[in-house]
Amino acid sequence: MDRRVKQQIAFILEADKLKNVIRRNYLTDGSRRENSAEHTWHTILMAMLMFEYAENKQDLNLLHIIKMISIHDLVEIEAGDTFIFDEEANKNKFDRENQAAKKIFTKLPYDQGKEYYDVWLEFEKEETADAIFAASVDKIMPVLLNTYSKGTSWREAGITSARVFETLKVIEKGPQKIKELLADLVTLSQEKGNLT
Amino acid sequence: MDRRVKQQIAFILEADKLKNVIRRNYLTDGSRRENSAEHTWHTILMAMLMFEYAENKQDLNLLHIIKMISIHDLVEIEAGDTFIFDEEANKNKFDRENQAAKKIFTKLPYDQGKEYYDVWLEFEKEETADAIFAASVDKIMPVLLNTYSKGTSWREAGITSARVFETLKVIEKGPQKIKELLADLVTLSQEKGNLT
Numbered sequence: 001m002d003r004r005v006k007q008q009i010a011f012i013l014e015a016d017k018l019k020n021v022i023r024r025n026y027l028t029d030g031s032r033r034e035n036s037a038e039h040t041w042h043t044i045l046m047a048m049l050m051f052e053y054a055e056n057k058q059d060l061n062l063l064h065i066i067k068m069i070s071i072h073d074l075v076e077i078e079a080g081d082t083f084i085f086d087e088e089a090n091k092n093k094f095d096r097e098n099q100a101a102k103k104i105f106t107k108l109p110y111d112q113g114k115e116y117y118d119v120w121l122e123f124e125k126e127e128t129a130d131a132i133f134a135a136s137v138d139k140i141m142p143v144l145l146n147t148y149s150k151g152t153s154w155r156e157a158g159i160t161s162a163r164v165f166e167t168l169k170v171i172e173k174g175p176q177k178i179k180e181l182l183a184d185l186v187t188l189s190q191e192k193g194n195l196t
Numbered sequence: 197m198d199r200r201v202k203q204q205i206a207f208i209l210e211a212d213k214l215k216n217v218i219r220r221n222y223l224t225d226g227s228r229r230e231n232s233a234e235h236t237w238h239t240i241l242m243a244m245l246m247f248e249y250a251e252n253k254q255d256l257n258l259l260h261i262i263k264m265i266s267i268h269d270l271v272e273i274e275a276g277d278t279f280i281f282d283e284e285a286n287k288n289k290f291d292r293e294n295q296a297a298k299k300i301f302t303k304l305p306y307d308q309g310k311e312y313y314d315v316w317l318e319f320e321k322e323e324t325a326d327a328i329f330a331a332s333v334d335k336i337m338p339v340l341l342n343t344y345s346k347g348t349s350w351r352e353a354g355i356t357s358a359r360v361f362e363t364l365k366v367i368e369k370g371p372q373k374i375k376e377l378l379a380d381l382v383t384l385s386q387e388k389g390n391l392t
Binding site: 011018020028038041071 | 201205207211212214215224237240242246258263266304308376
């Protein structure tokens, strides 16, 4: 195994730990909380399905979006999952995750590590068209799971619909269809009592 | 929510069940067996990393490869995971999974369901350049996890190195670098006693 492959294997073995990073929300069957690795896969699938609704396809690169989603949560191996509605923990989230990103992507060969770090940073900033699309899909996923389950992670934290719209406001900049989906899911969740 | 979005949501909620399909192999920390959703994510990450080693890049489409990987295990929601070294269970694997594929992809809008069924079938046949690349990466993943852990799923079933090479022979048609990686991992596993 040459040095480059060894570095790539070290990275992929480190990434294995994302399967043990536990998020707040539950699977739809309520059996357990979701981990960040399976969340990432589910988000990739949703991005593929929802891509047809992007109004600005000429500015988007689906492969780049999927790359972004694939690696966006790796920082949680070091920094842990930060519950999106935990305002206190979100204050220093970027700094904690930026440190973590530098640590994990440094395991890769230099060029690949730099590429992935830049892709991670692009996702975090939510400025480019690709990042806005990726973030919209990422943010809709726990709403979907919370709506079609008992919404336990929302109930535990007493989340209101106003806070959902406020916290997930990147979705306003994403595809109209995802924005409408969010509104529909929030209404459904209110009807079920998952959101107050 | 219009009919098309409703169908897409029904599909994505069905896909959530892949997080509860348990594979034979363990995570590298040995804490538990891996599920098929997190395996799929890990495989996508590996495909992105290994793409640089493909000798036939002009014949490959990485986005298509990732689509293929993203959906390749969804059939297990219906058909269950089939241990690759279980010869008896592998005899009717294709028929069981083909039925499952028809059932799950039918949840999608017709055009999208047909596209995904075709992509699934392409992966299964291992004939196109994209499918051979995708299958090579998919097949190397449990070898990687078995090598860098106690190799419990191999030990339980008394797997030999000869059977690994025989069963994963699609890797011979993939990138030379993945072929070499397989040989290196098998040697390492023999040294550790994970393979006999």
